[in-house]
Amino acid sequence: MATHATTGGSLSALPGEPGVDPFAGVDFNELEKSLRRPRTLINVLLTGLVTCMTLVALVPLFSVIWMLLWRGGRKLSLALFTQLPPAPLEQGGGFGNAILGTAIIVLLAALISIPLGVLSALFMAQAPEGDLLASSVRFSAKVLTGFPSILAGVFAYGAIVLATGGYSAIAGAVAVSILMLPTIMLTAEDAIRMVPAKMKEAAIGMGATKTQTALMVLLPTAFPGILTGVMLAVARAAGETAPLLFTALFSSYWPFSHHHLDLMQPTASLAVLIYNFAGMPFQNQIEMAWAAALVMVLMVLITNLVGQSLSRRQVQS
Amino acid sequence: MAEAKAITQPPSGLQRVTDSVFRGLCYSFAWLSVLGVIFIVLRIAFAEVPAVRQYGVGFLTTRTWDPNQDQYGILPEIWGTMYTSVLALVIGTAFGVAAAVFLSEGYLGGFVFSVLKIFHVEFHGLWGKMPERVEDILKNLVELLAAIPSVVYGLWGLFVIIPLIRPACNWLHLKMGWFAPFGTDLSGPGVLPAVLVLSIMILPTITAISRDALVSVPPKLRMAAYGLGATPWETIFAVILPTAARGILGGILLAFGRALGETMALAMLVGNSNSITVSLFSPANTLAALLANTFPEAQHKEVGILMYAALVLLGITLVVNMIGAFILQRASAGLEGAK
Numbered sequence: 001m002a003t004h005a006t007t008g009g010s011l012s013a014l015p016g017e018p019g020v021d022p023f024a025g026v027d028f029n030e031l032e033k034s035l036r037r038p039r040t041l042i043n044v045l046l047t048g049l050v051t052c053m054t055l056v057a058l059v060p061l062f063s064v065i066w067m068l069l070w071r072g073g074r075k076l077s078l079a080l081f082t083q084l085p086p087a088p089l090e091q092g093g094g095f096g097n098a099i100l101g102t103a104i105i106v107l108l109a110a111l112i113s114i115p116l117g118v119l120s121a122l123f124m125a126q127a128p129e130g131d132l133l134a135s136s137v138r139f140s141a142k143v144l145t146g147f148p149s150i151l152a153g154v155f156a157y158g159a160i161v162l163a164t165g166g167y168s169a170i171a172g173a174v175a176v177s178i179l180m181l182p183t184i185m186l187t188a189e190d191a192i193r194m195v196p197a198k199m200k201e202a203a204i205g206m207g208a209t210k211t212q213t214a215l216m217v218l219l220p221t222a223f224p225g226i227l228t229g230v231m232l233a234v235a236r237a238a239g240e241t242a243p244l245l246f247t248a249l250f251s252s253y254w255p256f257s258h259h260h261l262d263l264m265q266p267t268a269s270l271a272v273l274i275y276n277f278a279g280m281p282f283q284n285q286i287e288m289a290w291a292a293a294l295v296m297v298l299m300v301l302i303t304n305l306v307g308q309s310l311s312r313r314q315v316q317s
Numbered sequence: 318m319a320e321a322k323a324i325t326q327p328p329s330g331l332q333r334v335t336d337s338v339f340r341g342l343c344y345s346f347a348w349l350s351v352l353g354v355i356f357i358v359l360r361i362a363f364a365e366v367p368a369v370r371q372y373g374v375g376f377l378t379t380r381t382w383d384p385n386q387d388q389y390g391i392l393p394e395i396w397g398t399m400y401t402s403v404l405a406l407v408i409g410t411a412f413g414v415a416a417a418v419f420l421s422e423g424y425l426g427g428f429v430f431s432v433l434k435i436f437h438v439e440f441h442g443l444w445g446k447m448p449e450r451v452e453d454i455l456k457n458l459v460e461l462l463a464a465i466p467s468v469v470y471g472l473w474g475l476f477v478i479i480p481l482i483r484p485a486c487n488w489l490h491l492k493m494g495w496f497a498p499f500g501t502d503l504s505g506p507g508v509l510p511a512v513l514v515l516s517i518m519i520l521p522t523i524t525a526i527s528r529d530a531l532v533s534v535p536p537k538l539r540m541a542a543y544g545l546g547a548t549p550w551e552t553i554f555a556v557i558l559p560t561a562a563r564g565i566l567g568g569i570l571l572a573f574g575r576a577l578g579e580t581m582a583l584a585m586l587v588g589n590s591n592s593i594t595v596s597l598f599s600p601a602n603t604l605a606a607l608l609a610n611t612f613p614e615a616q617h618k619e620v621g622i623l624m625y626a627a628l629v630l631l632g633i634t635l636v637v638n639m640i641g642a643f644i645l646q647r648a649s650a651g652l653e654g655a656k
Contacts, residue, residue, distance in 0.1 A: 043548040051424060053415035054455075057524075060517045061462050064473050071476075116353075119346040126343075137347045140354035146571065146638030148578025150605045154627045155357045157612070157620075158364050178357065181350065209328045209336035214343075239466025242580035242605070246612045271468050271581075278472045278585060286476075293469045304464045308457065 065297075072294030075287045080295075085252050085273065088282055095292050097254045098268040101169065102296075104255060105248060105269055106237050108173030109180055114230060117184030121226075122214055124185075125192035138189070144182040152178040153243035161247060169255060169267040172248025176240055180233035187232070191225025192218055224310045231307030235300045241271035250276060270296045358631070365625035376625060382591050389622050391629065393593045397601040398633075401508060401587065402576040404597075405515035409576075410569055412516070413523030416459060417565075418553060420524070421531035426452045456528075463521035471585030474514040479505065479586075482513070486598050503598035506588035512597070514582045519572040526571065530564025530648065531557060563648035570641030578634045580605040604630040 035041050079094050086093030120137050127134035156175035161167055195218050203213040219226070249266040250273065256262060270292050277289035328336065368376070372389060379390030419425070426448035430439055438444040486503040493499045503509065534557050542552040558565070588600020589610055604626055612623055 039548050039551070043550045046550045047424065050415045050419045053412050054419040057412045057416050057462075057517075057520055058458055060473075061458060061465075063477060064465055064469065067473060067477055068469070116346055116350055119343045120350045123343040123347040133344075133347055133351070136351050140351050142642050143354060143635065143638070146574045146578070146634060146641075148580065148605060148630060148634050150578065150580040150608050151361065151627055151631055152357075154608060154612070154624065155360055158360055158624070185350070207327055209332055211336040211339040212328075212332070214339070235464060239468070241466070241468040242584075242609055245609055249613070271466060274468045274472055275581060275585065278468075278475055289472055293472055297465060297469055300464055300466060301461070304461070 068290065068294040068297055071287065072290040072292075075291040076294070080288075080291055084254070085268070085277075085288070086284060087252075088280065088285070091284055093284070093288065095268070095270065095273055095288065095295075097251065098270045098273045098292065099295065101248070101251075101255055101268040102238055102270045102299075104169055104261075104263070105172045105176060105244070105267065106234055108169065108263070109177035109237055110230070110234060112173065112177040113180040113184055113233065117181050117229075118188050118219075118226060121185050121188035121192060122218070124189045125218075126210070126214070137185075141182040141185045144178065145186070147178065147182075148242075149179055149240055150242040150245075152176070153245060153247050156243065156247045164264065166264065167247060167249035167266040168264045169248055170263050172244045172267060172269070175243035175247045176237045179240060179243065180237050183233040183236065184226075184229045187229025188222070188226045191222035191229070194225065195221045228307045228311040231303050231310065235303040235307065238303065239271060239296060239300050241269075241275050244269050244272050245275070248272070361624065361627055361631055365621060365628050368621040368625040372622070372625070376622075377629065380591070380593060384616070384619060391604065391607070391626050393591050394602050394604045394607045394626065395629065396593050397508075397587065398577055398603040398605070398630075400595075400601065401512050401515060401583065401603060402573060404508075404512045405519060405576050406569065406573050408512065408516035409519040409523055409572060413520045413568075413572070414527050414565060416520070416524045417527035417531055420452070420456055420459070420528050422549070422553070423448075423452060425455055459521055459524050462517065463525075467518060467579060467581040468585075470514050470518060471582040474510050474582060474586045475506075478510045478513055479503075482509065490598060497595045498597045500596040501594075501599040505600075506586050507598050507600050508587065508594070509597040511583050511586040511588075511601075514586055515576055515579060518579060518582060519576050522572040522575055523565075523568050526568025526645070527561070527565045530561035530568070533564070533649075534560045561648075563644055567641050567645030567648055570637055570644060574634050574638040574641060577637060578605055578630065580609050584609040604633075 033040055035044065079092065080096075081094060081099060082096045083092070083094030084097055085095055120141075124134045124137050152175040155178065156171045160171040160174055164171070199217055199221060200213060203217045208216070248269055251266040251268045253268075255265065255267045257265065274289045274292050274296070277285040277292070280286065376390055377395065378392055379388070380392045381388045381390050382393075383389075429448040429451050433439040433441075433444055433447060436444075483503050486499075486509060489499045490502045538556050538560060539552055542556045543549075547555065583603050584606040587603060587606055589602050589606060590600035591602055592599070594601055608623055608627060608630070611619065615623055
């Protein structure tokens with residue numbers, strides 16, 4: 001109590017010379033918090049403006065989802081998932097081959113990019129600070145993050161379509177894997193780095209080799225984080241159109257020849273189907289594009305949400 | 318103590334071999350990914366050598382694209398790419414940074430909190446978590462904008478945006494046709510629908526990176542400004558935004574890189590017309606859209622020329638992205654001192 005009183009007293013006596021009011025030039029009404037004051041008014045107006053802008057920014061999201069449910073949902077039926085795309089002016093049909101094609105391409109791309117991405121990430125996370133190779137890997141991954149998706153297609157066209165002499169699911173998968181790689185690599189590196197150092201040190205202290213440490217301690221502990229990266233990459237890959245346009249091309253048939261899966265022929269995908277059908281002047285095709293978009297967005301969003309919930313679990317543990 | 322009973326033991330011969338094999342594998346995969354990227358860049362760069370020899374720099378500065386007369390120029394595409402990206406960046410930045418401020422200031426959480434306060438449940442075990450939850454949901458919603466594939470945005474733009482804005486655009490053209498950006502009417506695909514959709518697509522990038530930059534501004538700077546009597550918005554403009562400026566700028570540049578390389582939405586909405594225009598309502602073309610539309614039907618000779626266009630696109634995006642990444646790196650380093 002006593003100290004309070006002294007500090008209070010000394011404060012009031014502190015400013016200026018004795019006998020002069022230290023707050024002579026201060027208009028205390030300026031400090032009033034009221035909407036009549038321009039400062040407060042501007043503050044409230046700006047808060048309102050920012051709120052409105054944020055809400056406006058979210059309108060497209062709801063509009064897209066609403067249109068997908070409304071225009072695509074009407075068309076949904078089991079036949080869509082089992083039948084082949086219709087010819088112009090033909091009624092009915094489906095996009096079973098496109099769903100299968102997307103699944104095949106994404107799976108192949110994952111088979112290429114997951115081992116490459118996770119093992120490179122393991123190398124980066126384990127490398128000593130300032131290691132030249134590790135920082136070049138990280139730099140390459142960052143370059144790929146901003147790599148335009150169409151250029152992945154251009155590359156796969158030059159390197160695979162021209163070399164093998166035809167459009168194929170493999171070429172599409174290579175193009176897509178280029179786009180998946182940086183996401184997987186960078187999230188996996190982060191996840192491995194997040195593993196507590198004492199767990200790693202305990203393993204080394206037990207006499208574990210670096211491989212045993214990596215396979216039995218680092219990778220299992222970082223697994224949710226790595227899986228998040230894989231899920232995000234898969235979600236992105238499933239929606240990519242540009243790299244498939246002239247690598248996997250499109251096909252109105254199932255990707256089989258002689259009752260065997262054929263990866264070396266043009267393969268349909270949902271994304272390219274949407275692109276092709278959206279530009280057609282036929283009502284049936286346009287409705288089918290909306291239905292395909294609904295199916296694709298559902299696939300992408302579910303994969304995304306699973307990935308996000310996994311990352312939340314990792315933060316908690 | 319007997320050797321067999323020890324918990325620890327040195328690795329056996331097999332384990333040593335596995336270890337070196339696995340480490341070699343990691344090492345070689347790391348090399349593989351670096352070499353892969355170099356190979357990709359070089360593959361695109363060298364595929365266009367014949368085209369560069371034949372057309373040289375004139376390719377970049379002429380405006381005809383006529384396979385029959387063997388004349389090719391991509392000036393309209395370069396102009397279209399820049400024009401759409403810059404416009405989209407202006408809109409995307411305004412809304413993206415606004416959303417980032419909204420998220421980082423926690424307005425929604427504050428609002429929910431004051432609603433809860435009316436019912437006196439603001440510290441309730443279940444309800445008390447509401448403000449945080451709602452903020453989280455909002456943040457995820459903005460991120461979901463990035464998750465929707467670009468071809469779906471293209472479809473949406475084609476069947477929702479174009480019919481929606483067409484009457485307004487044609488009215489503007491009628492009333493203000495003397496103003497160059499309104500110089501033509503919107504008959505279908507054109508620059509404005511493409512710009513609108515493109516700005517929606519880059520908004521999440523700007524918001525996510527700007528929000529990170531805003532949140533990492535040390536709280537004591539904010540408290541100091543409040544202590545001097547600044548209103549929250551004076552604080553935001555004078556202290557928080559300038560401190561986070563580098564991070565926000567980096568995010569904007571990365572978004573610019575994304576806008577330059579964005580393909581499908583533009584290929585569907587920009588109209589694919591080989592002309593240089595400032596009108597917002599007339600069709601135009603971009604480098605990525607040119608590649609997407611011409612490549613599938615290209616003859617062997619044209620492929621080389623398209624590769625040249627691809628190299629130009631690669632060059633522009635690489636430069637923009639590298640500057641963006643560099644600024645972001647500097648931004649996170651620059652804040653170290655303030656903490």
